[in-house]
Amino acid sequence: MTSSYRITLLPGDGIGPEITAVARQLLDAVSRRHGFSLVYDEQPMGGAAIDATGEPLPASTLEACRAADAVLLAAIGSPQYDSLPRQQRPESGLLGLRAGLGLFANLRPVKIIPALVEASSLKREVIEGVDLLVVRELTGGVYFGTPKGRVEADGHVRAFNTMAYSDFEIDRIARVGFQLAGERSGRLCSVDKANVLDVSQLWRDRVEAIHAEFPAVELSHMYVDNAAMQLVRAPRQFDVLLTSNLFGDILSDEAAMLSGSIGMLPSASLGESGPGLFEPIHGSAPDIAGQDRANPMAMVLSAAMLLRIGLKQEAAAADLELAVERTLAAGFRTGDLMAEGCTQLGCRAMGEQLLAALEA
CATH class of the missing domain: 3.40.718.10 (Isopropylmalate Dehydrogenase)
Structure with a gap:
């Protein structure tokens, strides 16, 4: 049939x-x-x-x-x-x-096609052999956090958004990242800004906790500003990049240019079912x-x-x-x-x- x-x-x-x-x-x-x-x-x-x-x-x-x-x-x-x-x-x-x-996990692979090595704005020796995966949390963080909006007071306008994550939101995307890293080269780099953001410190704490379920995967942490620099400096160091919604949005578009054009990269957004x-x-x-x-x-x-x-x-x-x-x-x-x-x-x-x- x-x-x-x-x-x-x-x-x-x-x-x-x-x-x-x-x-x-x-x-x-x-x-x-x-x-x-x-x-x-x-x-x-x-x-x-x-x-x-x-x-x-x-x-x-x-x-x-x-x-x-x-x-x-x-x-x-x-x-x-x-x-x-x-x-x-x-x-x-x-x-x-x-x-x-219910699509909480966004997967964005970046794999350099040999015929396009010269199409990248980066040197061949930097991008040749790049094969990485950005795993981005998709339904939390600053895009969905509340309160948000604009208010007027004392003759001024103020706009605000809230970056928020709960432990279960971090746990489930971390498990996706670790599982995928285990199927690839066994390395996961979690990207945050834990030195200044409380929400990122929770992110790091929970990723560390979930790592215990995947001891065969090598875990590292990197601040988002350094990760942005490393993506164009030495992208081959990365296998799976685990990121929050906002950071993943930015970093995956940056990573797209390793391939020579944003017109080359696909993505998948997945939930627990459906x-x-x-x-x-x-x-x-x-x-x-x-x-x-x-x-x-x-x-x-x-x-x-x-x-x-x-x-x-x-x-x-x-x-x-x-x-x-x-x-x-x-x-x-x-x-x-x-x-x-x-x-x-x-x-x-x-x-x-x-x-x-x-x-x-």
Whole structure:
């Protein structure tokens, strides 16, 4: 009997529909090749949902995501929505989706593809062989803490957010980090600011406590400012980086540039149960939307993570990743990765080359 999986697609805004079309084409091809089927349910989210329904995350979209085996999100956001109240902006829909699906663990792998070593702004000897994983806590910290807001008093305006974590929130993300480190090279570096932040001291205390459950994993701690420096100074020292929500948001985008372009990195957001959310870490790039200039690679690699983690289709995931490596090795590039001697392609043409590499 052929396995069938339900995938909720969230194309979103900007370049989202373009890269979603490429990923869907490749998912269809690789699923046929490996003998399973995918049923898609496309739903509006972000600016597209605001235009259609007046809210960034309609209840029907969240319900469709909950009913899926996995969710594939492209990108959301546009400057045209920046004047809306914060709770009505596209980004609030993303926070709501993470909370609504209970997605507390964000995984962002950074692995240097050999064909792209020269695309990085860092020297070959710095980035060659980099293979690290950022494990970011996703539903706590300063993005979700209360109280938050703005007040006016004595002729001045004051804005405030609260960085807060409870022990159980730290414990569960720490366990994810240790488990993944145990499956990789056995090294976990926990990033905090324990020298000045009480919440970071609790983070460090709890990570130390959970370490007792994983004695085979080597644990180290690093202040976030030093971690930011070390990522560009000597990134090969890292295997798994465990971070809070805010620090992980910043550090994973910094780590993305090791690969030469933020357009190359996928991510997975997971909870204790239910479907995972898979998405590229880049934004919606409204400045190039509709111009066939987007890089679909991160979306395709996110689809590979969906296959591997969300559907347990390891061989299909490996085929997609190999198609990306073969296409780049053949010298095909989108504009963000263009280098001398390479062939520049648009989003659709890159999708065709990826499909050819997959079918080869």
